[in-house]
Amino acid sequence: MKRxxxxxxxxxxxxxxxxxxxxxxxPGTPSTEVTETLAKCGDEVHVEWAPNEKVGVEVAxxxxxxxxxxxxxxxxxGLNVAADPFFTAAYNGVTGGLVVLVADDNGCHSSQNEQDxxxxxxxxxxxxxxxxxxxxxxxxxxxxxxxxxxxxxxxxMRSNTRISHSRGIVEEDERVEHDVIPYEKNFRKYVAMxxxxxxxxxxxxxxxxxxxxxxxxIAVGVPLGxxxxxxxVEGYPLNKEELNDPEIGIVTSGICxxxxxxxxxxxxxxxxxxxxxxxxxxxxxxxKKVNKLYVIEEGNPxxxxxxxxxxxxxxxxxxxxxxxxxxxxNMIRKAFGIELPEGETDSTDAPGRPPLxxxxxxxxxxxxxxxxxxxxxxxxxxxxxLAALAPTNAIDTTMxxxxxxxxxxxxxxxxxxxxxxxxxxxxxxxIHSGITGxxxxxxxxAKGTVIILDNRITGMTGHQQNPASGKNAKGEPAPALDIxxxxxxxxxxxxxxxxxxxxxELEQLIKEETERDxxxxxxxxxxxxxxxKQPGVPNVITDKCKNCRxxxxxxxxxxxxxxxxxxxxRESCVGCGLCTRVCPxxxxxxxxxxxxxxDK
Amino acid sequence: MEKNILIVGVGGQGTxxxxxxLGNLALMKDYDVKLSEVHGMSQRGGDVVxxxxxxxxxxxxxxxxxGEADIIIxxxxxxxxxxxPYLRKGGAMYVNEQEIIPMPxxxxxxxYPEDIDDALAKAASTLxxxxxxxxxxxxxxSKAVNVVLLGAASKALPFTQDEWMEVIExxxxxxxxxxxxxxxxxxxxx
Numbered sequence: 001m002k003r004x005x006x007x008x009x010x011x012x013x014x015x016x017x018x019x020x021x022x023x024x025x026x027p028g029t030p031s032t033e034v035t036e037t038l039a040k041c042g043d044e045v046h047v048e049w050a051p052n053e054k055v056g057v058e059v060a061x062x063x064x065x066x067x068x069x070x071x072x073x074x075x076x077x078g079l080n081v082a083a084d085p086f087f088t089a090a091y092n093g094v095t096g097g098l099v100v101l102v103a104d105d106n107g108c109h110s111s112q113n114e115q116d117x118x119x120x121x122x123x124x125x126x127x128x129x130x131x132x133x134x135x136x137x138x139x140x141x142x143x144x145x146x147x148x149x150x151x152x153x154x155x156x157m158r159s160n161t162r163i164s165h166s167r168g169i170v171e172e173d174e175r176v177e178h179d180v181i182p183y184e185k186n187f188r189k190y191v192a193m194x195x196x197x198x199x200x201x202x203x204x205x206x207x208x209x210x211x212x213x214x215x216x217x218i219a220v221g222v223p224l225g226x227x228x229x230x231x232x233v234e235g236y237p238l239n240k241e242e243l244n245d246p247e248i249g250i251v252t253s254g255i256c257x258x259x260x261x262x263x264x265x266x267x268x269x270x271x272x273x274x275x276x277x278x279x280x281x282x283x284x285x286x287x288k289k290v291n292k293l294y295v296i297e298e299g300n301p302x303x304x305x306x307x308x309x310x311x312x313x314x315x316x317x318x319x320x321x322x323x324x325x326x327x328x329x330n331m332i333r334k335a336f337g338i339e340l341p342e343g344e345t346d347s348t349d350a351p352g353r354p355p356l357x358x359x360x361x362x363x364x365x366x367x368x369x370x371x372x373x374x375x376x377x378x379x380x381x382x383x384x385x386l387a388a389l390a391p392t393n394a395i396d397t398t399m400x401x402x403x404x405x406x407x408x409x410x411x412x413x414x415x416x417x418x419x420x421x422x423x424x425x426x427x428x429x430x431i432h433s434g435i436t437g438x439x440x441x442x443x444x445x446a447k448g449t450v451i452i453l454d455n456r457i458t459g460m461t462g463h464q465q466n467p468a469s470g471k472n473a474k475g476e477p478a479p480a481l482d483i484x485x486x487x488x489x490x491x492x493x494x495x496x497x498x499x500x501x502x503x504x505e506l507e508q509l510i511k512e513e514t515e516r517d518x519x520x521x522x523x524x525x526x527x528x529x530x531x532x533k534q535p536g537v538p539n540v541i542t543d544k545c546k547n548c549r550x551x552x553x554x555x556x557x558x559x560x561x562x563x564x565x566x567x568x569x570r571e572s573c574v575g576c577g578l579c580t581r582v583c584p585x586x587x588x589x590x591x592x593x594x595x596x597x598x599d600k
Numbered sequence: 601m602e603k604n605i606l607i608v609g610v611g612g613q614g615t616x617x618x619x620x621x622l623g624n625l626a627l628m629k630d631y632d633v634k635l636s637e638v639h640g641m642s643q644r645g646g647d648v649v650x651x652x653x654x655x656x657x658x659x660x661x662x663x664x665x666x667g668e669a670d671i672i673i674x675x676x677x678x679x680x681x682x683x684x685p686y687l688r689k690g691g692a693m694y695v696n697e698q699e700i701i702p703m704p705x706x707x708x709x710x711x712y713p714e715d716i717d718d719a720l721a722k723a724a725s726t727l728x729x730x731x732x733x734x735x736x737x738x739x740x741x742s743k744a745v746n747v748v749l750l751g752a753a754s755k756a757l758p759f760t761q762d763e764w765m766e767v768i769e770x771x772x773x774x775x776x777x778x779x780x781x782x783x784x785x786x787x788x789x790x
Contacts (some may be wrong), residue, residue, distance in 0.1 A: 004623040004633065029639055051613040110640065133634070167623055167635035261660035331666045341667030341688070345723045350682040351710040353702040355611065355646030383644060390707055462639070552706075557645050561699045561708060571733070571742070572700070 005170040007163045007492075010134040011101060012037035015071050015172065016045065018097070022046040022063035024056040024444070026432065027461040028075030030080050030164040031042040031103035036464070039473045044175070047474045049464055052401070053078035054434040055101060055139045057085045064098040067181030067192060069145050073101040073215035076115045080435070086154070088192050090124040091200040093152035093207075095181050097145035104160040107326040110460075112381070112398065113322065116187040116299035121156040121276050125204045127157045127211050128276040134168035139220045140273065146224035151207045158275065158463035162255045195341045208277045215279040217241055220491060226504070238273035240329035241286055248336075249290025251283060251303060251438060256296050256327055263332035273291060275303065280310045294320070298327050318470070357386050359558045360529030360576035362455050365500035366424070367392040368554050368582060369507045373420065376409065380404040380425035380434075383460045384453055391555045395424070402433025408448045409441050418448040420514050425450075427483060428458040428466040432522025435486070443492040443517055449513045449520045452483060453500070455528040463531055487521045505579050535575035537592040541567055544587035551588065601631070601758060604664045605652040608683045609675025610700050611638075611645050617664055617771075618673065618746040621651040625759050626654045627769050636662035657763075671747050671756055672724075675732075676700050681716045684723050692726035694753040696745060698733050728752050728790060735786040742785035751787020 005013065011034045023045060025035040035345035039047040050056035063070035074082060080104045086100060092566035102120070121128035127147060130141040137159070140511075144155040183398040188196050204592040215238065218224070242277035245266045252260050253272040260269060270286040273277070282419070287293045297302040304317035320335045321327065322574045330340055357364055367387035370377055371394040378383055380403060389396035397407055408423035425434050431453050438450060457462040465471040470480035487495045494513065498506055506524070512521035539556075541551075547565050557580060558572035568588070605622060609615045619635050619642045619762050626633035636651040651664045669771045674680030687693065713719075720727055730752070736744040747768070754764060764784060772780050 002627060003707055004620070004627055004635070035641075059729070162636060162662065165637055167619075167633075167637070168659075168662070169633060259663075260662040270646060328663055328665055329661050340665075345684040345687070345719060347681050347684045347719070349713055351611065351648040351702050351704050351712065353645075353678070353682075355644040356702070356703055358612075358644060386644065390703065390709070454659050460644075557700075557701070562708045569701070 001172050002169050003172060004167050005134050005138075006033055006167050007017070007134050007137045007159065007165060008033035009037045010137035010170050011141050011164075013172065014138035015099070015145075017138070017173050017175050018042055018142040018145040019069050019176050020045055020071050020145070020460065021068035021096070021180070022070040023072070024050045024059035024070075025073040026050050026053045026078055026170070027055050027458055027464040028078045028103075029077070029461055030105060030161040031073045031075045031101060032146075032229070033164070033459045034101060034466065035407060035473065037280060049466060049471050051467055053082035054581075056083060057082040057089070057256050058101070060098055060203050060363050061085055061089045062346070064094045065183070066096070067183055069098075069178055070096060071101065071206050071493070074103075075111065075118045076102055076104040076296050077111065077113065077129065078102070079117050080115075086120070087124045089136040089154050091197055091204050092190055092192060092202070093203070094148050094154060095183075096178070099141065099144045099148060099155050099157055101157040103164045104158065104299070104570045106160050111159050112400065116300065116302060117156075117158060118275055118302045121158065122302075123156075124156075125208055126154045126276070127151070127208070127274060130158045130159050131163060131273070131274045132254050132257045132271070133163075134166065134170050136220070136273070137163065138170055138329065139247070141217070143220050143224060147164070147211075147218075151211055153204070153207050153322075157441035159174060160255065165583065169346050172530050178313065181378070183330055188287060192450050203514045210278055211274070212277045215274055218274070218281055218286060220273065221431040239279055239282060240271040240273070241272065242269040243289060244268045246290050247292065249286060249293045250296055251293065251307065252288070252296045252300075253303070256298055259327050259329045260296055262329035263338065264336060266348035266584060272303070278303065278306050280306070280312070283307055284310065284312050292316070296332065298322060299323060302500075315447070323542050343349045354389055355386060356555060356557055357383060358529050359556055359572055360534045360574040362524065362529065363453055363524075364452065364554050364556065365385060365506065365578055366524050367394040367509060368463065368578075369503055370424075371553065373507065373510060375510070376421045378404040378408040378421075378423045380423070381423040381431050382426040382429055382453075382521055384424060384426060386554075391553055392505070402437055405434050405437030405441065405450055408450070409437070409444070414447050418446070418514065421448055422450065422510070422514060423450045425451060425452060426459065427454040427468045428455065431467050431481065435490070438492065439490055440468070447517050448523065451524060453509075454483060454523050454525045457528045457531050459530070461526050463528065483523055487523075492519055492521050494518055494520040495523070496520070497523045499523050501576070501578055501581060502525055529574065529576065534578070537590050538570045538573035539575060539588050540576065540591050541568055542589055544585050546583065546585050546587070550582050550584060556577055601654075601655040603654045603670045604756065605654070605668040605671045605676065605753075606677040606683055606686055607623065607650040607652065607673045607675075610679065610680055611648050611649055613648075613675045614743055614746045615648055615650055615675055616748055616769055620653070620782055621747075621750060621771055627653055628763060628767065631656055632659045634662040637733045647682060649683065651674055658728050662707040672751050673771055675745060675749065677716055677732050679701065680720055681713060684719060690725045692753075693720060693724040693728070693757050695702070695710070695720065695727070695729040696732035696749060697729055702788065726756070730790050732787065735790075737784055737785035739786055740779040744780055747780045747783040750786040751784040752783075752790045753787060
């Protein structure tokens with residue numbers, strides 16, 4: 001049956017059809033839906049959210065050694081967290097097929113950088129597959145499991161935002177079960193001691209060389225090993241040479257292939273499905289068939305540098321195309337001197353619409369207070385990063401998962417003071433990489449204050465469960481980590497829980513704890529406004545309003561200015577009541593009370 | 601046959617369902633189709649866009665470029681204006697008149713452009729601008745804005761009434777099917 005599938009759904013479908021049995025991931029845009037989709041499958045697949053990507057990959061490696069096909073998915077920066085097991089598993093190889101999926105974010109749609117994960121795959125010495133549309137997402141995933149087992153290697157499946165978050169038509173196939181391979185102890189393969197590692201490193205190089213040798217004959221959509229590619233009725237080559245006009249020859253892969261086909265339909269193209277190790281001999285042969293060879297790839301000159309280093313003349317690469325951001329067909333047309341349709345209208349004066357914390361968001365109470373106190377805030381990764389923007393402007397730094405705690409500690413050691421200084425991070429981020437930072441603060445006698453925003457969910461990536469939320473990846477009840485008890489057990493003496501909408505009490509508490517010459521943890525507890533039903537009865541600003549605009553400082557999307565005065569946008573207000581708590585004149589009321597005249 | 605449809609709005613307005621319905625219509629008709637959408641951070645009240653490209657041959661790039669959209673379906677007025685350069689000459693626009701004020705305007709840092717209506721009228725050969733939110737509420741839920749807008753845009757799309765009804769039945773939760781059919785009819789009547 002044919003279905004419209006998101007690239008990520010197609011990856012999931014491919015893994016399912018390939019008989020995957022264990023999936024362990026940490027959510028991260030744009031990779032999240034792969035694991036979410038698999039979580040909706042039946043009991044034939046164990047799917048879990050790990051506390052971080054390192055654990056996710058370790059679980060998948062263990063499952064592979066246990067003989068099952070296993071998958072771990074993450075965003076690009078997640079692969080940094082998982083790099084430790086990833087690089088050594090790359091030496092050791094696999095028992096059951098093992099695929100790591102990484103989704104880059106060219107254009108920084110939802111990320112802190114544009115890291116090019118192909119370097120991780122090459123650095124680790126594993127094959128990298130890069131699909132160009134949802135059909136390939138599914139087909140490549142199946143091939144990846146076959147390759148993993150045939151070549152005894154971890155396979156890196158590389159996606160990015162535009163591949164993961166585009167939809168297309170995909171043909172569904174049946175799942176093929178793969179029996180768990182009986183375990184046989186093999187310490188020379190799986191115990192990474194120096195003597196074994198040296199041997200396994202040699203084997204790793206040999207298997208990469210073998211893959212390059214075989215690359216020409218690897219077909220997608222048919223079982224691996226049907227060496228005669230012409231016999232493969234349904235299959236198509238992993239690396240595809242499309243000879244058209246010999247004037248322009250383009251080496252490309254992934255989403256750029258689609259832009260090339262759209263912008264230069266007559267060009268000759270060498271489309272790579274395997275981007276590591278590179279089939280340089282095949283590329284050299286293609287180069288000889290065309291007059292001018294170009295390399296078109298988003299991100300760093302990963303392909304281009306290797307092609308040039310192999311002595312293959314490249315007429316144009318990164319001197320024509322940027323390292324930053326996403327490409328488009330128009331960008332390619334422009335580089336090749338093709339005229340673009342003139343835009344009729346210029347709308348560059350349209351005001352920007354930056355994302356913001358939702359109406360009813362529990363974080364708003366906290367950042368209203370931190371903004372008011374002009375606190376220095378070491379921030380972290382999550383929705384709350386948005387508090388860095390106006391009107392709260394209440395985040396000083398954001399770097400990577402869990403970094404707020406270590407950075408606060410370093411800042412305190414540098415300045416000698418923890419006064420009016422806090423680290424702020426969410427429950428899921430704290431569990432991901434914050435706990436060790438807090439252990440460090442206890443151990444090295446920090447005096448700072450850490451605020452954990454416990455909203456009972458992993459919010460920004462679209463509400464995934466986590467170890468503190470009380471549910472597992474399939475939505476079933478699960479043990480919930482008690483963050484308060486954990487902090488006490490680590491050795492933090494001053495631990496507090498508070499509702500962030502109790503703004504007066506919260507302000508007092510933050511003042512006291514940042515003044516105190518001892519480490520404190522404040523846990524702000526209120527569930528994400530998108531997972532619990534809000535009152536839904538809008539508030540209204542009454543005649544008592546003195547136009548002090550204190551309510552505007554909350555940064556609520558439901559409060560706007562009209563004719564020089566704040567008013568509440570009825571359709572946007574969820575009735576959370578935070579504004580009623582910050583108004584010094586009791587001028588904001590619920591419409592449920594029927595009091596006050598209503599704004600329009 | 602080729603149709604490039606840009607669906608634009610503000611995160612949380614339900615633009616995704618509109619594109620899923622269009623994609624499935626294309627699939628029913630054996631057209632090729634690609635869609636590209638926004639997830640993650642931008643969804644929190646930021647501007648969102650979904651590209652829908654339908655063709656009776658093959659769709660390569662999932663992205664619609666400037667001057668390539670046959671149709672823009674806008675869930676909000678400022679977003680209609682923002683994406684106007686993507687409309688091709690002779691293109692059509694279906695615009696919900698709702699205004700959602702972005703934070704920089706709320707804070708008085710910039711003004712909400714005043715001449716949006718003129719700019720839209722000048723650029724679009726067909727401009728249908730109406731209060732889709734009110735019609736959705738009449739149909740039973742403000743969330744049906746997406747289907748109201750599709751109803752309005754359906755005149756410019758190569759699908760029959762039966763096909764529209766079928767795609768709604770197949771892709772909407774059973775208890776909301778009637779509501780969405782009514783919303784679609786209200787959009788069609790605009």
